[in-house]
Amino acid sequence: MKFKEKRWAYSVALLAALSVVSSCSLVPRAGPNKREIFAGSVQREGDAFVVAVNDRVTRATAIVPALGFTENFKNAGQLGSDTIRPGDVLSLTIWENVDKPLLGPEGQVAAVLEEVQVDGAGFIFVPYAGRIRAAGNTPESIRRVISNKLEEQTPDPQVEVRRVAGDGATVSLVGSIGAQGVYPIERPTRTLSAMMANAGGVTIEPEIAQVTVLRGNTKGQIWLQDLYDDPRLDIALRGGDRILVEEDTRAFTALGATGTQSRVNFETKDMSAIEAIATVGGINAMQGDPTGVFVFRNEAQEVSNQVLGRSDLQGAQRMVYVLDLTQPNGLFVARDFVIRDGDTLYVTEAPITQWDKTISAITGTLTSADTIGSLGGF
Numbered sequence: 001m002k003f004k005e006k007r008w009a010y011s012v013a014l015l016a017a018l019s020v021v022s023s024c025s026l027v028p029r030a031g032p033n034k035r036e037i038f039a040g041s042v043q044r045e046g047d048a049f050v051v052a053v054n055d056r057v058t059r060a061t062a063i064v065p066a067l068g069f070t071e072n073f074k075n076a077g078q079l080g081s082d083t084i085r086p087g088d089v090l091s092l093t094i095w096e097n098v099d100k101p102l103l104g105p106e107g108q109v110a111a112v113l114e115e116v117q118v119d120g121a122g123f124i125f126v127p128y129a130g131r132i133r134a135a136g137n138t139p140e141s142i143r144r145v146i147s148n149k150l151e152e153q154t155p156d157p158q159v160e161v162r163r164v165a166g167d168g169a170t171v172s173l174v175g176s177i178g179a180q181g182v183y184p185i186e187r188p189t190r191t192l193s194a195m196m197a198n199a200g201g202v203t204i205e206p207e208i209a210q211v212t213v214l215r216g217n218t219k220g221q222i223w224l225q226d227l228y229d230d231p232r233l234d235i236a237l238r239g240g241d242r243i244l245v246e247e248d249t250r251a252f253t254a255l256g257a258t259g260t261q262s263r264v265n266f267e268t269k270d271m272s273a274i275e276a277i278a279t280v281g282g283i284n285a286m287q288g289d290p291t292g293v294f295v296f297r298n299e300a301q302e303v304s305n306q307v308l309g310r311s312d313l314q315g316a317q318r319m320v321y322v323l324d325l326t327q328p329n330g331l332f333v334a335r336d337f338v339i340r341d342g343d344t345l346y347v348t349e350a351p352i353t354q355w356d357k358t359i360s361a362i363t364g365t366l367t368s369a370d371t372i373g374s375l376g377g378f
Contacts, residue, residue, distance in 0.1 A: 031256050034292045034348050037320060048296075048318035051307060055329075057321070058336040060306045061299075064270055065250075065341070069220035069235055073213070078190045078236040082138045085169050085239065090116045090124060090134065090142070094150070095158040102128045102154050115164075128153055139163055169239030171195060176204040176245045185237050193227060193234045195243070207268050208248040215241050223269055250341035254280040257288035257347045266341075273323055273334040276345050283325075283347050290330075292348030293323040297340065 040046035051057060084090070092113040094103055103111035116124050122135025124142075129149035134142055139161040150157040169185040178200015189195045192213065196202070202209050202224060209224035215238060224245075227233050250266045259281015267279065273295065277283060283290055297319050299307070304317040323334050339345070 031346060031348070033351075034289070037294060037348070041320070048320050049304070049308060050320045050322060052322045052324070053333055053337050055333065055336070057307055058333060058338070061303060061321075062336070062338045063303065063340065064338065067210070067221045067223055067226070069213070069222060069233055070218070072218065073215070073220045073235045074232050076236050076238065079169060079185055079238070082140075082163065084118055084122075084134045084137055084139070084142065084163060086118050086120050086122050086135050087169075088118045088134070089164045090118065090139070091162045091164055092116055092126065092146070093160040093162075094146070096154045097156055097158075098154060102150070171237050171239070171241040171243060173199045173243045173245070176202055176209065176247060177243075178203060185239060189237075191234050191236055192243070195237055196245070202245050204245075204247050205267075208266065210246055210248055212244040212246070213241055214244070225269065252276060252339055252341070252343040252345055255344065255346045257284040257349050258282070258345070259284060271339045273337040273339055273345070274331065276339045276343075277334075277347075280345070287349050289348045289350040290325040293325060293334070294346045294348070295321040295323070295337070295339070296344040296346065297321065297342070 038044065038050055040048055041050040042048065043050070093110055094113070095110045096102060100106050101108065101111065103113075113126070116126070118124055118134045122133055123131050124134045125131050126146055126149070129146050132142065132145055132149070137145075143159045143161045146159045146161070147157055150159070170182050171185060172182050173196070174180050177196065181199065183189065183195060183198060185195075189198045192211070196211075206224050210221060211224055211227060212219065212221045213235070220235075222233050248266050248269075251263050252266075252271075253263050254276070255261050258277065262280070264276070264279055268275070271279075273293070277293070283293070298316045299319040301313055301315055301317070304313050304319065305311050307319070321337070323337065324330050325334060327333070
């Protein structure tokens with residue numbers, strides 16, 4: 001009798017084990033396997049296009065965010081460092097060859113007018129010379145105007161006009177910059193790179209730094225590295241420019257049999273599939289399947305049609321790109337395939353991993369049944 005009961009217990013355990021084998025959903029795993037992903041393809045009445053990556057696909061999908069300045073930014077000439085603007089501050093020194101000068105007390109050789117500010121309309125006021133337009137002129141031209149005005153009242157006046165630092169033409173710098181603030185455009189800081197250096201430089205890694213310039217309703221954005229690679233991007237500044245330095249916000253998500261499952265920020269301007277895998281610790285050697293590396297992406301209409309060799313697709317398409325690193329050129333293809341913002345990188349588990357989990361589940365079930373039998377005195 002006990003033998004039959006024991007056989008019954010083992011039969012129940014065997015049935016449970018067979019159920020585990022026939023239903024993979026009972027076995028813990030990181031996500032879908034290759035068969036399940038391919039089952040969701042358009043070819044099998046799914047809603048995503050599953051595409052094996054090759055050299056043609058890497059070329060069609062090699063798109064990097066287009067950043068740059070328009071021609072209006074690049075063609076703007078540098079401001080004349082001596083041109084006076086509303087808000088600038090001038091210093092005037094006037095010498096008169098008389099005993100009783102118009103300006104200053106008797107016996108004084110020269111009269112000094114410090115911090116004469118150019119008003120919002122662009123004018124300054126000089127005693128006995130009146131209201132003089134300064135904005136748009138140079139210190140030399142203002143000197144001649146003042147001299148001509150004073151000559152009518154005092155013989156042979158000598159005038160010196162100096163421009164001192166003022167807020168006539170300023171730019172604001174914010175973000176990941178050494179010293180945020182408002183800075184005047186002066187002779188050494190008339191270009192973008194010089195002004196950023198004057199503000200202490202960037203405080204983030206140059207590889208992921210983006211520089212945005214807002215000028216009125218116009219916006220230009222570049223990579224910091226490109227600023228030094230292409231001299232044309234070192235644009236001339238204008239009063240009122242707003243400069244923002246910020247870290248690249250692009251990221252991708254890594255899931256499955258990788259070293260880390262998380263949302264990962266880009267560490268370089270361009271990132272390939274190989275670099276993305278390396279960034280998250282590589283493929284798990286004990287679980288990962290190098291033949292099943294998938295990249296999930298919503299692809300733009302133009303790129304989707306080019307990748308699939310079609311012209312009838314409308315709107316963004318769900319694309320699943322498949323990388324097989326075991327192919328003769330698999331690593332080269334993965335090195336050339338560009339990861340983009342919002343991508344999901346997923347590495348499937350190797351079939352042997354699922355088999356091991358299934359065997360463990362069976363072994364555990366049989367062991368549990370044997371334990372139950374021993375507790376019942378079988």
